[in-house]
Amino acid sequence: MSTTTKRGGRQRALSFSVRTRIIAVITVVTALGLLAVGVSVYLVERYRILEQVDVRLRANLESARYIVTEGHPDSGRWASATDALTAVVERMSPDDNTGALGMVDGRIAIVPGVDLDLDLQGEDAFAAHVAAMTEGDDPRIGTYAENGVAWRYLSTPIRVEGSSGSADTTFVMVYDLDRELAEFDEAARMFVVVSAIVLVVVAATGTIVATRLLRPLRQMRETADRVSARSLDERLPIVGNDDVAELADTMNSMLDRLDDALESQRRLLSDVGHELKTPITIVRGHLEVMDPDDPDDTRATRELAIDELARMARLVQDLADSAALHGPSPVQPRPVDVSDLVHQIARKASGIAGAEVSPGVVADGVALLDPARITQAVLQLVQNAVTHGGGRVEIGSRTDVDPRTDESRLLLWVRDHGPGVDDDAKARIFERFTRGSAAGERVGSGLGLNIVQVIARAHGGEVWVEDAAGGGARFVIAIPEGGERPAGSSEDPAPPPGAERPQPADIGRTGTGE
Numbered sequence: 241m242s243t244t245t246k247r248g249g250r251q252r253a254l255s256f257s258v259r260t261r262i263i264a265v266i267t268v269v270t271a272l273g274l275l276a277v278g279v280s281v282y283l284v285e286r287y288r289i290l291e292q293v294d295v296r297l298r299a300n301l302e303s304a305r306y307i308v309t310e311g312h313p314d315s316g317r318w319a320s321a322t323d324a325l326t327a328v329v330e331r332m333s334p335d336d337n338t339g340a341l342g343m344v345d346g347r348i349a350i351v352p353g354v355d356l357d358l359d360l361q362g363e364d365a366f367a368a369h370v371a372a373m374t375e376g377d378d379p380r381i382g383t384y385a386e387n388g389v390a391w392r393y394l395s396t397p398i399r400v401e402g403s404s405g406s407a408d409t410t411f412v413m414v415y416d417l418d419r420e421l422a423e424f425d426e427a428a429r430m431f432v433v434v435s436a437i438v439l440v441v442v443a444a445t446g447t448i449v450a451t452r453l454l455r456p457l458r459q460m461r462e463t464a465d466r467v468s469a470r471s472l473d474e475r476l477p478i479v480g481n482d483d484v485a486e487l488a489d490t491m492n493s494m495l496d497r498l499d500d501a502l503e504s505q506r507r508l509l510s511d512v513g514h515e516l517k518t519p520i521t522i523v524r525g526h527l528e529v530m531d532p533d534d535p536d537d538t539r540a541t542r543e544l545a546i547d548e549l550a551r552m553a554r555l556v557q558d559l560a561d562s563a564a565l566h567g568p569s570p571v572q573p574r575p576v577d578v579s580d581l582v583h584q585i586a587r588k589a590s591g592i593a594g595a596e597v598s599p600g601v602v603a604d605g606v607a608l609l610d611p612a613r614i615t616q617a618v619l620q621l622v623q624n625a626v627t628h629g630g631g632r633v634e635i636g637s638r639t640d641v642d643p644r645t646d647e648s649r650l651l652l653w654v655r656d657h658g659p660g661v662d663d664d665a666k667a668r669i670f671e672r673f674t675r676g677s678a679a680g681e682r683v684g685s686g687l688g689l690n691i692v693q694v695i696a697r698a699h700g701g702e703v704w705v706e707d708a709a710g711g712g713a714r715f716v717i718a719i720p721e722g723g724e725r726p727a728g729s730s731e732d733p734a735p736p737p738g739a740e741r742p743q744p745a746d747i748g749r750t751g752t753g754e
Contacts, residue, residue, distance in 0.1 A: 259454050263446040270442045274435040282428055289424060290392070293415045294381060296335060297394040300413045301379055304328045308398060318400045321409040325398045326350055328411050337419040342398075343410040346371035358391075358416050370395045370412055383417075390417040456484045460491055472499040508672060512559065519548035558687035561616075562672075562694060570698040571610035578637055578650060579604050585615050586635050589622040597622065600636030600655065607650045607721045609699055614652065614717070617695040617703075620688045621654035621715045629658025629712055639721065648721045649701065657712040666705050692717070 256264070308324045311317040318324040325342040329350045332340055339358030342350030348367050351360065360366065369384055370393065379396035391414050398409040456476065463474045472495055476488040523545045530541040564570065582602045589597045618635065625633045634655040642649050661669060670693040689703075692715075696703040701719035708714040 258457070259447070259450045262450045262454075263443055266446045267439055267443045271435075271439055274438065278428070278431050278435065281431075285424055286421065289420055290417070293392050293417070293420055297381055297392065297413055297415065300332065301394055301396055303332060304396060304398075304411050304413075307331055308400065321398050321400045322349075324400050325409040325411055328398065332413070335415075337416045339414045339416070341367070341412050341414075343367055343371065343412060345408050357419065358414055360412075360414060366391070366414075367412075370410065374410055384414075391415065392417050392420075453484065456488055460488065463491075467495065472502060512555075516552060516555070519552050523548050555687070558691060561691055562687055565613075565691065565694040565698060571613050571695070573608045573610050573699065575606050576609055576611045577605075578602070578607050581611055581614065582635060582637050582652070585618045588615065589619055589633065589635065592619070592623055592626055594631045595622060595626045595633055596631040597633050597635060600634040600653070601638055603637045603639050603650070605639070605721075607719065609650070609719055613695045613698070614719075617692045617717060618652060618654060620692050621717075624688055624715070625654055625656035625658070625713075629656025629660075632657045642718070642720070645720075650719045650721050652717040652719070653714050655708050655712060655714045657708075657710075660707055660711065660713045661705050669705060670703065 307328050308318070312319070312323070312327075318327070322344060325344070329340055329342045329352055332352070334340075334352070334354060334356050337357050339356050339360040340352050341348050341360045341363075344350075346367065348360070348362075348364065365387065366384055369386070370382075373382055374380055374395045374397065377397050377399060379394060381392070381394050384391045384393060393412055393414045395410055395412045398411055456479070460476055463476055466474050475492050475495060478485050478488045478492070526541045526544055531537045579602050583599065586597050586599050589595055622633050622635070635653070636655075637650060637652050639648055639650050641647065670689045672687055672690045693703050696717050696719065699719045701717065703715065703717045705713055705715050
């Protein structure tokens with residue numbers, strides 16, 4: 241096991257899985273939501289209950305004031321403040337969770353004659369607290385939270401004008417907050433229990449859903465673990481039409497490309513080994529039988545070895561060119577005058593040994609292409625035509641509309657007057673290390689036409705070979721123009737690869753004919 245694999249395994253062991261993190265996030269978010277709702281409702285409802293207690297206390301204050309103001313039922317006035325206090329305590333309507341008392345000079349003196357929920361008899365500490373907090377003639381609402389109780393109380397002094405005596409009388413009304421909040425606290429505890437159950441259900445549901453949703457990802461990981469350079473036949477099952485299914489389809493496409501690339505690499509290595517083996521075998525065989533004492537034999541063997549080494553050098557150079565064309569930026573397109581480019585290529589092609597080059601139809605205008613790469617491709621076609629089709633070569637260009645895309649494209653063609661290309665070889669002649677049946681002896685590296693195809697595809701185009709009228713073969717490079725449409729071009733669409741191609745007379749109908 242490699243260091244990277246071991247390190248990756250330790251990292252997975254020390255980290256949480258995606259499923260665990262998803263479940264944790266969902267559970268935490270749900271918990272925070274329930275907590276926010278619970279705390280908000282608890283605070284609002286608790287405030288409402290306490291506010292209702294204060295409202296009822298203020299209502300009791302108004303009732304006490306009414307009783308004192310109304311006076312005795314018989315005389316219409318109270319003889320003393322103590323009598324008024326007694327009347328208030330006795331006549332006050334009892335409420336749930338309440339208690340009442342009358343204080344004289346800071347001590348409990350009067351309690352209701354009926355049983356109330358809150359018995360304040362003997363609550364001297366509470367009475368002392370109220371006496372200390374009540375000042376002057378103003379009523380006061382306060383909270384007493386001592387000795388394990390929580391009471392909300394109203395204390396109001398009772399004063400009767402013109403009454404005899406100077407006793408300090410105070411009426412006190414009390415609500416037990418623990419009892420008032422008992423039902424609400426029970427509901428809050430129930431909310432906590434229900435929230436805990438909800439969190440468990442959410443976590444369980446999240447686990448099930450996350451497991452089902454992440455199963456394709458787990459399968460991808462397992463498939464990736466099984467994939468190696470020797471085994472790329474593993475593919476992911478595609479279920480549904482969601483994002484995960486699209487990811488699986490993308491992964492399968494990537495594996496297809498990797499499989500094709502590795503297979504192409506294996507074929508290339510095999511072909512290169514075969515192509516290099518031939519000249520090495522030839523040179524070695526001649527060296528083994530060479531007579532070093534025979535000058536003529538030595539000279540002939542030397543010339544043969546140099547020739548084979550030159551062929552090996554061409555093969556290496558062609559491999560380097562092919563590798564460069566498969567790089568990230570194989571071409572550098574720019575606007576190029578088509579007529580000037582074709583005439584420049586024709587002049588360069590005239591320098592090829594044995595080439596008799598004549599220009600054919602040449603379209604005018606501007607196209608977006610890499611002139612250096614296009615020149616390389618056309619010169620390779622000329623070299624191929626000279627090698628296999630005799631010395632007479634014609635170079636031309638025209639434009640048409642691609643019937644598959646309705647886009648204008650530039651056609652560059654090279655025509656020879658040789659025996660042509662067999663129909664069964666037209667489709668595979670552009671493959672690496674493939675030679676036509678008319679090639680005779682092994683000439684060249686077998687990569688020339690493949691490089692032409694790579695250059696055409698790098699421009700977004702294609703290349704094909706077709707029979708020329710009157711004999712010979714015509715190699716056509718089709719490139720999307722991407723620029724101004726050349727003047728005098730034809731609108732007749734050329735068929736796609738594999739279909740019947742335009743005849744030479746059609747290709748040459750603008751400009752000089754053949």
